[in-house]
Each structure stands twice: as structure tokens, then as C-alpha cells.
Amino acid sequence: MLPLRSILLLFPLVFALCGLAPQAxxxxxxxxxxxxxxxxxxxxxxxxxxxxxxxxxxxxxxQVLSAERMQYDGREVNRIKVLDDxxxxxxYMDEAPANQDRPSxxxxxxxxxxx
Numbered sequence: 484m485l486p487l488r489s490i491l492l493l494f495p496l497v498f499a500l501c502g503l504a505p506q507a508x509x510x511x512x513x514x515x516x517x518x519x520x521x522x523x524x525x526x527x528x529x530x531x532x533x534x535x536x537x538x539x540x541x542x543x544x545x546q547v548l549s550a551e552r553m554q555y556d557g558r559e560v561n562r563i564k565v566l567d568d569x570x571x572x573x574x575y576m577d578e579a580p581a582n583q584d585r586p587s588x589x590x591x592x593x594x595x596x597x598x
Contacts (some may be wrong), residue, residue, distance in 0.1 A: 515537055534576040535561040543575075552579065 536550050545567040553562050559579035567573055 501520050531579055532561050533580075536563060539565060539575050539577070543573075545573070547571065 513577045532550055532552055536547055540547060542566060545565040548564040548566055550561060550563045552559060554560075555562075555576065561577040561579055563577060565573045565575065
């Protein structure tokens with residue numbers, strides 16, 4: 484059996500460890516939440532690309548060869564290559580959803596200089 488003095492010395496150590504455990508778990512939750520927030524835009528981008536592929540598959544018969552997101556004329560677009568029934572490769576450019584609200588360069592009103 485442990486002497487009383489040893490037990491009294493262990494109490495502060497046990498209380499200190501109990502106090503650190505909730506703090507460590509809170510930090511772990513914060514780190515996980517931050518990682519999830521960082522992954523969210525990537526997930527959204529991937530969803531937009533897969534949605535574009537599905538739209539192209541539904542509207543055209545053919546095999547999708549590749550799909551990628553790229554910059555075109557200052558905008559994000561989905562570029563999808565499809566092998567059609569005649570054996571020809573067709574390339575479809577699908578506007579990314581994030582840019583659909585914004586007018587393209589051609590649709591914007593011309594800028595005026597106020598001198």
C-alpha cells in the first residue's frame with residue numbers, strides 16, 4: 484500500500500493531466516474542422532466537374548475520354564473530351580458554376596473613361 488505522502492503527491496499530477504485532456508481534445512476538434520474547411524472548395528470543384536461530365540453524357544451518346552478544369556479567357560471552365568459514335572473526338576467547354584453568375588467579357592458593358 485502506498486504511503487499517504489505518495490498519494491498526496493500524485494493528486495496534483497492527476498488533476499493537471501485531467502485539466503489538459505479537454506484542452507487537447509478541443510485543439511484536435513479545431514484542427515479537424517480547419518482541415519474540413521480547407522477540403523470543402525476542392526470537394527465543390529470536383530462535384531462541379533462530375534456534374535458537367537454527367538450533363539455531357541446525358542446530352543450526347545459517346546464515351547468520355549477525359550475531363551479537366553482549366554482557365555480560359557480569365558474564367559474557370561470544364562473541358563471534356565468525348566469519343567462520339569462516329570469515332571471522332573469532340574471537345575466540350577462547360578462553364579464552371581462559380582462563374583455562371585458573372586457575365587463574360589463580351590457581355591460586360593464597355594468601360595468609360597471619366598477624365
